[in-house]
Amino acid sequence: MVETTSHSFTGPHGPKPKKALSRRNIFLYGTLFVVTLYYALPLYIMIVTSLKGMPEIRLGNIFAPPLEVTFEPWVKAWSQACTGLTCDGLSTGFWNSVRITIPSVILSIIIASVNGYALANWKFKGANVFFTILIFGAFIPYQVMLYPIVIMLREIGLYGSLTGLVIVHTVFGMPILTLLFRNYFSSLPEELFKAARVDGAGFWGIYFRIMVPMSLPIFTVAVILQVTGIWNDFLFGVVYTGPDSYPMTVSLNNIVNSTQGVKEYNVNMAATIITGLVPLTIYFVSGKLFVRGIAAGAVKG
Amino acid sequence: MASTRPNQLFRNKSAKIAAIPMIVTALFVFVGGTAWTIVYSFTSSGLLPRLKWVGLDQYERLWDTRKWLVSIENLAIYGLSMLVLVFVIGFILAALLDQKIRFENTIRTVILYPYALSFVVTGLVWQWILNPEFGVQNIVRGWGWETFTFDPLYNAEIAIFGILIAGLWQGSGLVMVLMLAGLRGIDQDVWKAARVDGIPAWKTYLFIVIPMMRPVFITTLVLVVTGIVKIYDLIVAQTGGGPGIATEVPAKYVYDMMFQANNLGQGFAASTMMLVTVALVVIPWAFLEFGGSKNRG
Numbered sequence: 300m301v302e303t304t305s306h307s308f309t310g311p312h313g314p315k316p317k318k319a320l321s322r323r324n325i326f327l328y329g330t331l332f333v334v335t336l337y338y339a340l341p342l343y344i345m346i347v348t349s350l351k352g353m354p355e356i357r358l359g360n361i362f363a364p365p366l367e368v369t370f371e372p373w374v375k376a377w378s379q380a381c382t383g384l385t386c387d388g389l390s391t392g393f394w395n396s397v398r399i400t401i402p403s404v405i406l407s408i409i410i411a412s413v414n415g416y417a418l419a420n421w422k423f424k425g426a427n428v429f430f431t432i433l434i435f436g437a438f439i440p441y442q443v444m445l446y447p448i449v450i451m452l453r454e455i456g457l458y459g460s461l462t463g464l465v466i467v468h469t470v471f472g473m474p475i476l477t478l479l480f481r482n483y484f485s486s487l488p489e490e491l492f493k494a495a496r497v498d499g500a501g502f503w504g505i506y507f508r509i510m511v512p513m514s515l516p517i518f519t520v521a522v523i524l525q526v527t528g529i530w531n532d533f534l535f536g537v538v539y540t541g542p543d544s545y546p547m548t549v550s551l552n553n554i555v556n557s558t559q560g561v562k563e564y565n566v567n568m569a570a571t572i573i574t575g576l577v578p579l580t581i582y583f584v585s586g587k588l589f590v591r592g593i594a595a596g597a598v599k600g
Numbered sequence: 601m602a603s604t605r606p607n608q609l610f611r612n613k614s615a616k617i618a619a620i621p622m623i624v625t626a627l628f629v630f631v632g633g634t635a636w637t638i639v640y641s642f643t644s645s646g647l648l649p650r651l652k653w654v655g656l657d658q659y660e661r662l663w664d665t666r667k668w669l670v671s672i673e674n675l676a677i678y679g680l681s682m683l684v685l686v687f688v689i690g691f692i693l694a695a696l697l698d699q700k701i702r703f704e705n706t707i708r709t710v711i712l713y714p715y716a717l718s719f720v721v722t723g724l725v726w727q728w729i730l731n732p733e734f735g736v737q738n739i740v741r742g743w744g745w746e747t748f749t750f751d752p753l754y755n756a757e758i759a760i761f762g763i764l765i766a767g768l769w770q771g772s773g774l775v776m777v778l779m780l781a782g783l784r785g786i787d788q789d790v791w792k793a794a795r796v797d798g799i800p801a802w803k804t805y806l807f808i809v810i811p812m813m814r815p816v817f818i819t820t821l822v823l824v825v826t827g828i829v830k831i832y833d834l835i836v837a838q839t840g841g842g843p844g845i846a847t848e849v850p851a852k853y854v855y856d857m858m859f860q861a862n863n864l865g866q867g868f869a870a871s872t873m874m875l876v877t878v879a880l881v882v883i884p885w886a887f888l889e890f891g892g893s894k895n896r897g
Contacts, residue, residue, distance in 0.1 A: 331696055335710045341725045341769065342713070348728065360742065361734055413618040421615035429619065429626045436630030438826050438882045442854040442871040446649070446864065447633035470625050477622060502614035531718030533833035538859065548720045552837050555724050568728060575721040582716035586709070589716070590777055 349373060349569035356564055372563070376570035380563075382553035384542070389570050392550030396530060396577075398461055399546055403468035404525040408518065411473055415480025416506050420492055430477070437474035445538055452539065459541045467535050472528070476521055483517040484510060516588070523585050524592040527578040547574050634875065641868035649864055658869035668870065671848045674760050678849070679828045681764050682771070686824060687817075689768065690775025695805060697776070698783045708780070712773035719770065723837030726766035727753060753839055756846035763838055763847055770834075771827065775820055782816030783809070818885060825881045829874055850874050 344361055349372050351365040378388040418426055448467060449458060457463035487510070495505045511518075536546040545553070551574045555567045582589050644654045662668050693711060697704055714722060729735045732751035740748040752762030786809055794804040810817070832851035839847045850870060858867035 327696060327699060327701065331701070331707055334693065335707050338711045338714065338769065338773070341729060344729060345725055356734065359734075360739060361729065362739065410621045414622045417615035417618040421612055421618075423612045423615055423619070426615075426619060429623050432626035432630055433622055435882070435886070436626060438822075438878055439630060439634055440826075440830055440851070440871065440874040440878055442830075442851055442867075443637050443875045444629055444633035445854070445871070446858055446867065447636045448629065450649070451628070469621075470629055473622060473625050502618075527716055531720075533718065533720050533836070534855075538855075548718050548833070551724070552720050552833075555727075556837070556840060564728060564731075564734070567724065571721050571724045575717045578716045578718070579713065582713055583709070586705075590712070593715075593774060593777060594781060 345568050345572045345575075349376075349565055349572055351565050353563060353565060372565035372569040373573070375563075375566045376554070376573060380554045380566055380570060382550060382557060389547060389550055389554065389573055392545055392547035393573075395461070395540075395544050395550075396547040399464055399468070399536075400526060400529045403465045403472070403529050404522060406465060407469040407472035407476060407525055408521050410469060411476030411521070412480045412511075412514075412518070413506065414473070415477045415482075416484050416510055417502075418477070418481045419484035420505070421502060430481075433474045433477060441471070441534060445534075449538070458539065459544070461540065461544050464535060464539045464544075464546075467539055468525075468529050468532070471535070472525055475524070479517065479521060479524075480514075483514055487513060519585075520588050520592045523581055523589055526581055527589075530577050637868050638872050638875075641865065641872045643865055643868075645864040645868065647862040647864070654865075658865045659873075662866060662869045662873070665866075667845050667848055668850075668853055670845050671850045671853045674847060675829070675831075675849050678760050678764055678767070678831070679825075681761070682767055682828055683821075683824060685764075685768055686772050686775050687820075689772045690820075691779050691810075693772070693776040694779035694783055697780055708777070712777055714770045715773045717770065719831075719833035720837040722766050722770045723834045723839075726762070726769070727838045730762050730765070754843060756843050759839060759843060759846040763834060766838060767831070767834060771824070775824065778816060778820045778823075779813075782813040785816075786812055818888070822882065822885050826878060829878050850877075 347364055348356065348361060350368050350370070352367065352369050352371070355366060376388060377390050377393075379386055380388045417423075418430055448470075452458040452463045452466070457466065491509060491513075492505065495509055500508065530546075531548065532546065533548045533552070536549045540546065540549075551570050554570050640649050640651075641658055642653055642655060643650060644652045644657070697708060701707075730751070730753050732738065732749075732754060737748060737750040740750065752758045752765070790808060790812070791804065794808060799808075830851060831849055832855065835841060835847055835849050835852055841848045841852055850873065854867050854871045854874070857863045857870060
């Protein structure tokens with residue numbers, strides 16, 4: 300080893316290392332550092348404010364870290380904050396959101412994945428017409444369909460209930476999810492499908508035994524997309540549910556924007572961060588898959 | 601083959617059953633719902649929808665209402681500023697991240713996280729940061745600049761730009777990620793060729809790379825524009841439409857008319873106008889994207 304080195308050592312190999320502190324790099328990393336700081340700041344301010352007491356907030360600087368850390372605002376936001384009429388904090392809204400999100404995510408993914416599979420592998424006459432309508436429907440402003448859906452839900456007796464909202468989320472999740480699954484199933488090798496057909500497997504057999512096991516990543520992307528989307532929804536929550544079943548975003552808005560008297564900014568920020576916690580956790584844990592979900596939304600049919 | 605199966609309707613039965621939710625959604629909600637709203641926008645529906653025709657009355661009243669005009673103006677100001685800035689910021693950030701830098705993942709993660717948050721959360725955070733008594737204005741005054749004023753949410757003249765700050769913070773990460781994906785799709789040989797020819801980097805971006813990224817730009821444009829037209833929760837959370845009616849937007853006008861003012865007809869007319877706005881963007885895009893592909897085969 301020593302020998303070979305001494306033999307071949309006539310000079311450094313490979314490209315000349317660039318100076319780490321070139322003017323270009325200082326500019327590049329400097330800009331990126333400032334930008335990153337700017338984007339991170341609101342999260343920092345939320346956290347810091349939520350950990351301060353009100354006297355400390357009145358004194359001062361929203362950027363300063365808390366002198367005395369207190370978790371009282373978090374407790375208050377969770378269980379005591381008032382929404383004008385009732386004072387039971389965000390907890391009710393949180394559990395409503397859980398009860399809305401879980402069934403909506405499951406139902407919308409089942410329907411869209413089976414539908415996407417039918418569109419990819421079992422095309423029937425007219426399927427593409429409906430699919431095109433579905434995709435264009437995704438661009439129609441929700442406001443246009445808001446009231447007809449109120450009437451439909453009222454007709455079947457689900458207006459104002461969580462079940463009604465679950466159906467609404469399933470309907471509006473359908474375009475993007477169907478597109479996502481259809482494109483993914485189409486990209487799987489066709490021989491696989493044909494071989495299973497030859498072996499006598501039918502529609503559901505192929506779906507459960509071949510398609511689903513082969514598509515776990517895309518199911519994960521769909522779950523991420525739906526959980527964040529549904530958790531963050533405000534419009535459907537406020538239109539299709541009543542005060543008892545408001546999702547978390549709606550309770551949060553009511554807590555912060557409808558308080559009478561002294562505003563408790565620390566409680567407000569604690570409530571805000573608690574509401575953001577679910578999608579944030581999903582975002583930071585899922586990393587690249589979250590980005591893939593976004594890209595899926597941008598892929599054209 | 602087909603002759604052995606007696607009924608066309610029952611061929612491929614399972615697939616048709618699987619597609620029922622899609623068919624129902626497409627026909628009843630998307631087509632039916634939209635048609636219903638358009639039809640009822642020509643009626644005098646108030647608290648409840650009813651088929652009493654009034655022609656274009658609702659539209660005339662709509663365009664005579666100051667709140668609607670302010671809403672449209674706000675949407676135009678917010679929309680155009682958002683469109684330009686989100687693309688400029690998103691593209692520049694993507695170009696910076698594309699320089700084979702270290703910590704790329706960390707930086708991208710930080711810039712994109714606001715996109716995971718809801719508009720309500722975004723609106724409330726920025727309401728707090730822009731609060732003149734405690735937020736940025738107070739901080740800068742504390743540094744000794746006593747007359748510094750920065751209270752967009754309390755000044756009707758510029759309140760919409762306070763919303764814009766929050767909207768940009770929330771949405772620019774998305775554009776950055778899409779642009780970055782577009783940049784990564786550009787063949788490295790293009791860059792090599794440009795370098796050999798001695799073309800400066802900014803010129804390469806402007807005249808070679810960006811034109812090559814046209815599909816990415818168009819899809820991003822459609823996503824951003826439809827997002828802008830829908831803007832609602834951000835306004836409700838951050839300003840509630842105030843001060844006064846300074847930050848009203850069409851989507852909020854629709855909601856207020858339908859569910860608070862019991863004036864359904866106005867809500868239907870306003871939402872139909874929103875539909876027209878989106879159609880003006882989406883239909884040309886669809887022709888470019890799908891109409892052309894038929895000729896190519």
